[in-house]
Amino acid sequence: MKKARLGNSDLQITRVGLGTWAIGGPWEFGWGPQDDNDSIKAILESLEAGVNWLDTAPIYGFGHSEEIVAKALKQTKVKPIIATKCSLTWGDKKERTPCLKAKSILAECDASLKRLNIEVIDLYQMHWPTPDEDVEEGYGAMAKCVKAGKVRYLGASNFSAEQMERVMKIHPLTSLQPPYSMFRRDIEEGILPFCKKHNIGVIVYSPLYKGLLTDKFTKEKAAALPPDDVRLMSPDYKMPNLEINLKYTGKLKQIAKRNNITLAQLAIAWTLRKPEVTAAIAGARREGQIKETAPAADITLSADDIAEIEELLKKRSKELK
Numbered sequence: 261m262k263k264a265r266l267g268n269s270d271l272q273i274t275r276v277g278l279g280t281w282a283i284g285g286p287w288e289f290g291w292g293p294q295d296d297n298d299s300i301k302a303i304l305e306s307l308e309a310g311v312n313w314l315d316t317a318p319i320y321g322f323g324h325s326e327e328i329v330a331k332a333l334k335q336t337k338v339k340p341i342i343a344t345k346c347s348l349t350w351g352d353k354k355e356r357t358p359c360l361k362a363k364s365i366l367a368e369c370d371a372s373l374k375r376l377n378i379e380v381i382d383l384y385q386m387h388w389p390t391p392d393e394d395v396e397e398g399y400g401a402m403a404k405c406v407k408a409g410k411v412r413y414l415g416a417s418n419f420s421a422e423q424m425e426r427v428m429k430i431h432p433l434t435s436l437q438p439p440y441s442m443f444r445r446d447i448e449e450g451i452l453p454f455c456k457k458h459n460i461g462v463i464v465y466s467p468l469y470k471g472l473l474t475d476k477f478t479k480e481k482a483a484a485l486p487p488d489d490v491r492l493m494s495p496d497y498k499m500p501n502l503e504i505n506l507k508y509t510g511k512l513k514q515i516a517k518r519n520n521i522t523l524a525q526l527a528i529a530w531t532l533r534k535p536e537v538t539a540a541i542a543g544a545r546r547e548g549q550i551k552e553t554a555p556a557a558d559i560t561l562s563a564d565d566i567a568e569i570e571e572l573l574k575k576r577s578k579e580l581k
């Protein structure tokens with residue numbers, strides 16, 4: 261699998277990494293019921309497919325995703341690069357609580373190391389820059405974790421260019437983790453050029469638009485999503501937008517088909533066409549999924565296909581309600 265250097269770091273990451281949000285199981289922003297054995301199989305399958313890094317976060321299932329990652333890694337000698345996050349905490353009531361206070365970040369780092377059963381976190385990312393006035397305090401605490409040898413590199417997620425500029429003064433910023441897919445392209449304008457200028461690696465999340473950009477997503481699948489599936493919070497998974505989205509995934513499937521690839525592979529390869537994008541984080545929750553998406557790291561789309569996709573995406577944007 262093709263690799264690329266992440267920003268200013270010495271991390272050579274495969275152009276597709278594994279995302280473990282859904283693996284966290286049910287919580288306020290979960291993906292409905294999840295079988296831990298399926299999750300472990302998916303993690304091990306990613307390593308067998310050659311993926312050399314994975315992304316997790318403490319908030320995914322209130323520690324559960326990190327714990328399942330550790331459980332899976334106990335079953336293999338392979339030691340992937342591990343990216344996790346901080347800034348979203350929870351109390352006894354298990355309510356998502358953003359906090360960037362230094363004390364909280366330092367405690368979060370120790371808790372993640374323990375749950376993940378590792379001595380150092382390769383990439384430590386501020387999950388959300390909330391509240392904005394505490395961003396410097398939180399990032400300063402993350403830098404302390406680097407000095408203490410608990411973390412190798414720092415990253416940000418869901419940051420504006422202005423917020424990145426502020427934290428870069430405190431400690432080198434290795435990467436940004438923003439949303440990016442055929443169906444969500446807002447980073448193309450300001451964020452990607454900023455990252456290019458400052459050599460900040462970009463690892464994009466939800467490249468499959470949470471599963472919609474795959475061959476398996478149908479009207480029936482949408483109707484069968486459990487009520488606590490996070491996707492139901494978005495109008496793109498409900499009528500009338502769902503129908504419009506499925507019309508366009510149908511057209512995109514034809515482009516994939518004539519290239520002998522799947523829609524999921526096309527969707528990921530499309531995000532990787534941008535030189536600023538270091539890698540895509542492909543979420544998987546059961547066997548077969550990452551096996552299909554990981555090979556997208558080695559797919560280069562033709563200029564004609566990219567232009568045709570561009571036209572389709574423009575039409576879709578105009579039709580959305």
Ligand SMILES: NC(=O)c1ccc[n+]([C@@H]2O[C@H](COP(=O)([O-])OP(=O)(O)OC[C@H]3O[C@@H](n4cnc5c(N)ncnc54)[C@H](OP(=O)(O)O)[C@@H]3O)[C@@H](O)[C@H]2O)c1
Pocket residue numbers: 278279280281282291315316387417418437464465466467468469470471472474475476477524541542543544545548549550552553
């Ligand atoms: N920093 C942040 O704020 C943030 C936000 C979102 C995500 N992320 C990270 O980015 C990762 C990826 O994003 P994501 O999980 O939101 O979405 P995604 O990668 O766009 O989609 C993942 C989902 O698509 C479905 N899927 C995956 N491979 C498939 C295949 N080959 N065929 C059919 N369906 C397939 C699975 O759900 P079903 O099987 O249920 O359909 C899977 O959970 C996350 O896991 C997380 O690590 C970070």
